[in-house]
Amino acid sequence: MNATKIFLAEKDMPRQWYNLAADLPNPPLPPLGPDGNPVSPEMLAPVFPMNLIEQEVSTQRWIDIPDEVNGILKLWRPSPLYRARRLEKALGTPARIYYKNEGVSPAGSHKPNTAVPQAWYNKQFGIEKLTTETGAGQWGSALAFACALVGLECKVFMVRISFDQKPFRRLMMETWGGTCIPSPSDQTQAGRAVLAEMPDTPGSLGIAISEAVEAAVADQSGKTRYTLGSVLNHVMLHQTVIGQEAKKQLKLAGEKGADVIIGCAGGGSNFAGLAFPFVADKIAGADIEIYPVEPTSCPTMTRAPFAYDHGDTAGMTPLLPMHSLGHAFVPAPIHAGGLRYHGMAPLVSQAIVEGLLTPKAYNQTTCYAAAIQWARTEGFISAPETSHAIAAVIEEANKAKEEGKEKVILFNWSGHGLMDLLGYQKYLAGDLVDIPLSDEDLARGIAVMKDLPKPEIRKTGKW
Amino acid sequence: MNATKIFLAEKDMPRQWYNLAADLPNPPLPPLGPDGNPVSPEMLAPVFPMNLIEQEVSTQRWIDIPDEVNGILKLWRPSPLYRARRLEKALGTPARIYYKNEGVSPAGSHKPNTAVPQAWYNKQFGIEKLTTETGAGQWGSALAFACALVGLECKVFMVRISFDQKPFRRLMMETWGGTCIPSPSDQTQAGRAVLAEMPDTPGSLGIAISEAVEAAVADQSGKTRYTLGSVLNHVMLHQTVIGQEAKKQLKLAGEKGADVIIGCAGGGSNFAGLAFPFVADKIAGADIEIYPVEPTSCPTMTRAPFAYDHGDTAGMTPLLPMHSLGHAFVPAPIHAGGLRYHGMAPLVSQAIVEGLLTPKAYNQTTCYAAAIQWARTEGFISAPETSHAIAAVIEEANKAKEEGKEKVILFNWSGHGLMDLLGYQKYLAGDLVDIPLSDEDLARGIAVMKDLPKPEIRKTGKW
Numbered sequence: 001m002n003a004t005k006i007f008l009a010e011k012d013m014p015r016q017w018y019n020l021a022a023d024l025p026n027p028p029l030p031p032l033g034p035d036g037n038p039v040s041p042e043m044l045a046p047v048f049p050m051n052l053i054e055q056e057v058s059t060q061r062w063i064d065i066p067d068e069v070n071g072i073l074k075l076w077r078p079s080p081l082y083r084a085r086r087l088e089k090a091l092g093t094p095a096r097i098y099y100k101n102e103g104v105s106p107a108g109s110h111k112p113n114t115a116v117p118q119a120w121y122n123k124q125f126g127i128e129k130l131t132t133e134t135g136a137g138q139w140g141s142a143l144a145f146a147c148a149l150v151g152l153e154c155k156v157f158m159v160r161i162s163f164d165q166k167p168f169r170r171l172m173m174e175t176w177g178g179t180c181i182p183s184p185s186d187q188t189q190a191g192r193a194v195l196a197e198m199p200d201t202p203g204s205l206g207i208a209i210s211e212a213v214e215a216a217v218a219d220q221s222g223k224t225r226y227t228l229g230s231v232l233n234h235v236m237l238h239q240t241v242i243g244q245e246a247k248k249q250l251k252l253a254g255e256k257g258a259d260v261i262i263g264c265a266g267g268g269s270n271f272a273g274l275a276f277p278f279v280a281d282k283i284a285g286a287d288i289e290i291y292p293v294e295p296t297s298c299p300t301m302t303r304a305p306f307a308y309d310h311g312d313t314a315g316m317t318p319l320l321p322m323h324s325l326g327h328a329f330v331p332a333p334i335h336a337g338g339l340r341y342h343g344m345a346p347l348v349s350q351a352i353v354e355g356l357l358t359p360k361a362y363n364q365t366t367c368y369a370a371a372i373q374w375a376r377t378e379g380f381i382s383a384p385e386t387s388h389a390i391a392a393v394i395e396e397a398n399k400a401k402e403e404g405k406e407k408v409i410l411f412n413w414s415g416h417g418l419m420d421l422l423g424y425q426k427y428l429a430g431d432l433v434d435i436p437l438s439d440e441d442l443a444r445g446i447a448v449m450k451d452l453p454k455p456e457i458r459k460t461g462k463w
Numbered sequence: 464m465n466a467t468k469i470f471l472a473e474k475d476m477p478r479q480w481y482n483l484a485a486d487l488p489n490p491p492l493p494p495l496g497p498d499g500n501p502v503s504p505e506m507l508a509p510v511f512p513m514n515l516i517e518q519e520v521s522t523q524r525w526i527d528i529p530d531e532v533n534g535i536l537k538l539w540r541p542s543p544l545y546r547a548r549r550l551e552k553a554l555g556t557p558a559r560i561y562y563k564n565e566g567v568s569p570a571g572s573h574k575p576n577t578a579v580p581q582a583w584y585n586k587q588f589g590i591e592k593l594t595t596e597t598g599a600g601q602w603g604s605a606l607a608f609a610c611a612l613v614g615l616e617c618k619v620f621m622v623r624i625s626f627d628q629k630p631f632r633r634l635m636m637e638t639w640g641g642t643c644i645p646s647p648s649d650q651t652q653a654g655r656a657v658l659a660e661m662p663d664t665p666g667s668l669g670i671a672i673s674e675a676v677e678a679a680v681a682d683q684s685g686k687t688r689y690t691l692g693s694v695l696n697h698v699m700l701h702q703t704v705i706g707q708e709a710k711k712q713l714k715l716a717g718e719k720g721a722d723v724i725i726g727c728a729g730g731g732s733n734f735a736g737l738a739f740p741f742v743a744d745k746i747a748g749a750d751i752e753i754y755p756v757e758p759t760s761c762p763t764m765t766r767a768p769f770a771y772d773h774g775d776t777a778g779m780t781p782l783l784p785m786h787s788l789g790h791a792f793v794p795a796p797i798h799a800g801g802l803r804y805h806g807m808a809p810l811v812s813q814a815i816v817e818g819l820l821t822p823k824a825y826n827q828t829t830c831y832a833a834a835i836q837w838a839r840t841e842g843f844i845s846a847p848e849t850s851h852a853i854a855a856v857i858e859e860a861n862k863a864k865e866e867g868k869e870k871v872i873l874f875n876w877s878g879h880g881l882m883d884l885l886g887y888q889k890y891l892a893g894d895l896v897d898i899p900l901s902d903e904d905l906a907r908g909i910a911v912m913k914d915l916p917k918p919e920i921r922k923t924g925k926w
Contacts, residue, residue, distance in 0.1 A: 003472075003473050003474075003537075004473060004534075004537040004538060005473065005537065007470040007472075009466075009470075010466050010467060010468065011466075071467075072842075074466075074467040074468065075467060075841070075842045075843075076842075086612070104567060106838075106842035106843045106844065108881065145842060148838070148839040148842075149549070149839075149840075149842060167888075168881070168882075168884050171884035171885070171887055171888050172844065172881070172884065174887070174888070174891055175835065175838050175844055175884065175887045175891070176838055176839060177839055372638065375569075375611070375638050375639055376611040376612075376639060376640055377612075378538070379535075379538045379539075379569035379608060379611075379612060380538075380569045381569065381635065381638055418571065418631070418635070418881050418882060419631075419881060421630075421631050421634035421635065421638065422634075424634055424637070424638045425630075425634050425637070428637055428638070
């Protein structure tokens, strides 16, 4: 078998999502309210529909995927599994490198895997309109796409500087019928308050989250809800179709399994989507190395503590148990906008604490060098976020070469970079610099959390 | 079988290209030199490598695809055949609508199908560097991709106004290691002459062709050649993998064949790639309607004569037998830049004269309305060129509904529109107007050809 792509038939699509919460050695810790007490499902009801809240708090191992959701996912799923034969050859590695191509979705990334079920469950619950925030625009465009297909209104608060710099992302949302406005806006109290104080602010994801939540909760009709594109448990859940498909495709390729799993991690969802079904195998005894990869500019997993922290800058959201650089932390302006988040998904964070994952961090010039080598061997132009996974893959393949060891490396090619080419321009011109986080800025970020409750996870596993 | 996508295994990829020249009722007419005599293969040798010239003049029905070429094409081929179930439902049509998704290639369109073999044959011939021109950037980026994978230098002359307006296209080429310079440039005599006269010119495809040809021919080492992304016979040839795959996939979908074939046509290559294998069936007696679709602003097939005309504005290329609006014709600035060409591929043109094809023309607002309906039902955002095919598909599907007639419509979704969203913005804002060609401008364009030789094709078929 010398195939480049391994396709899976639509009839072999996963029928259930996999929930890692069922298998982690320790039960997941609950989110906490401002009073330090666990947040109940009812308290989240103004923000999310109850059917998604049930998924958020579920510890059931398998959750059925509705047929109608799979019907829409079929527009691009199962995504092809590729064997990166040309990169292998260029590196002269004995490793066999496989990747899931999540760039084939209409929005060009893995984000629609959760945007579609989120829109669908909201529609089922009687919701008519969704709000969300977006930074670089990947999530906002994915949600606009999903709302168009499901039949919901969609309003996206886009960080103003991205809104101005990336007009094409807004145009994607509008093509799908969504509304995209720069944040801070004059449409919410939160936005107006910021504008009054800083009329020329470039905006931030924290402000945009506040606006999107307020716009959902403030709708007196009760027909509007808020959505999030990463971090939360139900988002990780929806992405697990990636890893489940990959397992079947590796078998079709004649492999017994994978030795190394790699994905870039900002909020954690594309990584979790590929990795969690393999984490289950590792918990059951399989010998697998699993690497979530982040930028040195925003080293949530490699340098920040596991703590209770807010998901947003303003501290409006519940406290989540996660690796966090502190909710006030502002990462350096690297091009991988999707990896510039101060926290990390609670399920990913706990799996790190449990010893199941081995996080890695890379400088952005290393990642762009990897992305250029990728484009000139494998052909596809990668998103700046995805380039972090490629950097780790190349390192691992070179290690296999040094050790003269065959191994199977599987990673998530989470999206194409066709809308985000400016970083490539700067890198090729030699104008890109590395901005690793300094110890001082790390300490300053973490200090914000000093009076918050501390989560405790007793490491029980042997990994 | 209720699949959305029908995949074909890599082992079932076409092993040969189909050459329509072997089956057209009349033998194709030769290109003519400035003296009115046929151009010999030797005369083309400074411009193209002999192995591609042999394909250009071949009348052999099947031509083998080298394994190494197929090896690179496997990065995205076979492209999936989709059933557009959501559009069918939205239209309430009894027609079954299928499309080939050529947007899955690394460059996002069908162009790499010929860029890869062209680069490969040049490399085989000992060539080290390729030159070409590009308007909107689709072809230039496809060739840069192919050169990166094959191992050739690539230099693209990009029409200056597009170079300035579409920096991302240039960045794609540079990411793949290509060089992209605005045309007219100071690197060729042709460019310098234009700049001396019109320093502020926005450039044109005609000027860019002159520069790219000169840059190839002027290289004294003999290691540089020129490439073209459409119009020529060998380009049509390379694209026929699309139609061959589609035939096999329709069978897998349980269809006996297609009743209607549709593709947009600028130079003709994506249309020909899908349609020519079906044109062969039509010549052999099959009952198939085949529609090439163009803009009303550049109605080469629907309103221009079949004539001998130059391929470029300056009149430097041989005379080709084709439907032409005249080599000096400047089409209105519609957003579908790839359909703004004064001529049409000789093989497509002759098939029209023979009565095998039924050209159609649409206004751009009709096409954008179709593309919006497509994005909000089928999910994918179409290139402005591709939207012309969609407009024809919707018309045909509505006709089937009126007639209460089941039929199979197959069309070529030639590429995504993620790099070309400004037209969507204008359409959604209500700022887009239709600019059909006036009778006066048509007459003025055609008048340029009045002293050129006249091609004669005796219609022999019964279609």
